[in-house]
Amino acid sequence: MIFTELILQNFGPYAGKNIINLNPKTDNNTRPIILLGGMNGGGKTTLMDAIRLALYGPRAQCSTRNNLSYNDFLTQAVNTQTPLHENTRIELAFKQVVDDDWQEYRIVRTWTKNPKDSKDTLGILHGDWPDSALANTWDEYIETLLPLGISNLFLFDGEQVKELAEQETPPQSVIDAIQSLLGLELAEKLSIDLDVLVSRKRKKLADTSQLANLEEIEAKLNQYRQQLEELKQNSASLKNQKERAKDKFDQASEKFHTQGAKIAAERSQLEQDIKQLETSLDSQRQEMTNLAAGSLPLALITPLIVQAKQQAETELKHQKANIAKDILHQRDQRLLSYLEELQLTLDNIAKIQQFLEQEQQTLNQDAESQVSPFLGVGEEELKQLTNWLDHQLPIHLDLAKQQVDYLKKIEVNLDNKERELKVAASPEDYQKLSDALTKAQKELSQCQTAFDAEQQKERQIEKLIQQTIKELKNYSEEYIDRQSNEHLINSAAKVQKTLALFKEKLTLKKLNKLEGEVTECFRYLLHKSDLVHRVAIDTHNFSLSLFDPNGQPVPKHRLSAGEKQLLAIAFLWGLARVSGRHLPIAIDTPLGRLDSSHRSNLVERYFPTASHQVILLSTDTEIGEKEVNRLREQEAIAHQYLLKYDANNRQTTVIPETYFW
Secondary structure, three states: OEEEEEEEEEEOOEEEEEEEEOOOEEOOEEOOEEEEEEOOOOOHHHHHHHHHHHHHHHHOOOOOOOOOOHHHHHHHHEOOOOOOOOOEEEEEEEEEEEOOEEEEEEEEEEEOOOOHHHOOEEEEEEOOEEOHHHHHOHHHHHHHHOOHHHHOOOEEEHHHHHHHHHOOOOOHHHHHHHHHHHOOHHHHHHHHHHHHHHHHHHHHHOOHHHHHHHHHHHHHHHHHHHHHHHHHHHHHHHHHHHHHHHHHHHHHHHHHHHHHHHHHHHHHHHHHHHHHHHHHHHHHHHHHHHHHOOOHHHHHHHHHHHHHHHHHHHHHHHHHHHHHHHHHHHHHHHHHHHHHHOOOOHHHHHHHHHHHHHHHHHHHHHHOOOOOOOOOOOHHHHHHHHHHHHHHHHHHHHHHHHHHHHHHHHHHHHHHHHHHHHHOOOOOHHHHHHHHHHHHHHHHHHHHHHHHHHHHHHHHHHHHHHHHHHHHHHHHHHHOOOOOOHHHHHHHHHHHHHHHHHHHHHHHHHHHHHHHHHHHHHHHHOOOOOOOOEEEEOOOOOOEEEEOOOOOEEOHHHOOHHHHHHHHHHHHHHHHHHHOOOOOEEEEOOOOOOOHHHHHHHHHHHOOOOOOOEEEEEOOOOOOHHHHHHHHHOOOEEEEEEEEEEOOOOEEEEEEOOOOO
């Protein structure tokens, strides 16, 4: 199985459509590593969740789901800036060998916020064609390729490795995955099925009274088992609550220690700034009031004033024409008489007389024009009006605009400061922080108490179940007639003993092979080749024991934190090799607490050979410049991507063929 492409559309921090090429084959060369770099919180874990969600849908063990329903989880996963008309979409393409030939498949899951029927829409493309039959049986089909029970052994993160490294025995989820991977659960399942068959046969052999008693015991057993299942669910829920309460307590503690000292200084400065801005605002408004008290309001009737100016000019012109026409007429008569005395030619006198008559006619027209005087404005008033329109009004308007702009600027600054004050911590917030810390501590204590109580109930119910099973067996052996089905029941008991022996032998055989693989992987990764000679695995709880070349036990506490982490990785690597399944491996934040030597061994020896396809999700401090250059020198990287997170928009951009260096 090989993942070839992952497409995220409006999923988590990934806005729009983001395409990631996962095909390890490039330029006709096969290079196993797909390297994706991103800072913490930048979307690396979201990519792992997308792969799990595409493969398993409602059964996916996603990091951010916790106790959410599938509907609520899908709604939470929608990018906050997704347009209403767009869907959220995940596509995972992969290749798989079927009948000695590579076949291509593409898983497509789409949904919207608050999806209908509390689920997404699943489509499967086989090649270029939709395969509805495969989509309807997808859960069964994916179990044949990458069963959910073992997925955490191939899709894991640094926290899982850290947890596995620190515990003396693997967690139950890993134990279940190991049993599934090695095929050990089949014998256990067959033994349980035989119990069911024997129980049915016993019911047929019992008389009415015996059957009632038997059914009563079985009902009690079923009731205990149901109670145990409910208690386990409650325990899981309480464990999540406890972890959330622990996170809340840590956050409250950090806030209390980091923010308490800043409260008074920030608020005092903000209040002082607001007071200064309010004073400036009042002063500016007073200046605008003074400006409005002058002639500025006349700007509202500028067209009327322009008309008044034109009317005044017309009236003055008419008035001057009336005054001048009689005076000029008399002067013209005297001029003509004087010209006659000068004995000018009659022709010249006639021309002068014609010119004077034309001038007089023009003056008469101005004086006789149809003007309705009503303003009575003099020349001085007209001069003042013209000066006000041409000079003073533009100056006042420009000054008013400047003052309005300045007023708006002050108002914007004041509004920003007031909003900062609203969100700024008040003096009372110190007490609030203290109360929040106390409350979080109390909540954590309550959650721990409730979780411990639930664990105690589980142990009590498990004890009752064992007692009831023993009672059921004793009751059956004492009262039930085995005449017709005695052979079957006895045979079933023998088969169960044989199955138990078979499981024990199979476990030893599988674990012997697993021990050899884990030992080889651990010694290959460890730079202290003489520290551990053999790794032994307990057949009951799968805990690891280490032995030196002399056969003496090596206590795990002698290992450094990095060596423990390498041991956990070697354990997972050995399981993958023993399983015989050719599956991709995806690792999120893989180099948590390794020193330079161990980190170098892991980069050079594990990543290029862990599988035919290795997807690495790393920060810049894990696979740094030195490590990535080493992988490039080994020609182990097929594709590399940089997940660049924008904190302001809370969006992640996928930059192809780019890494931190």
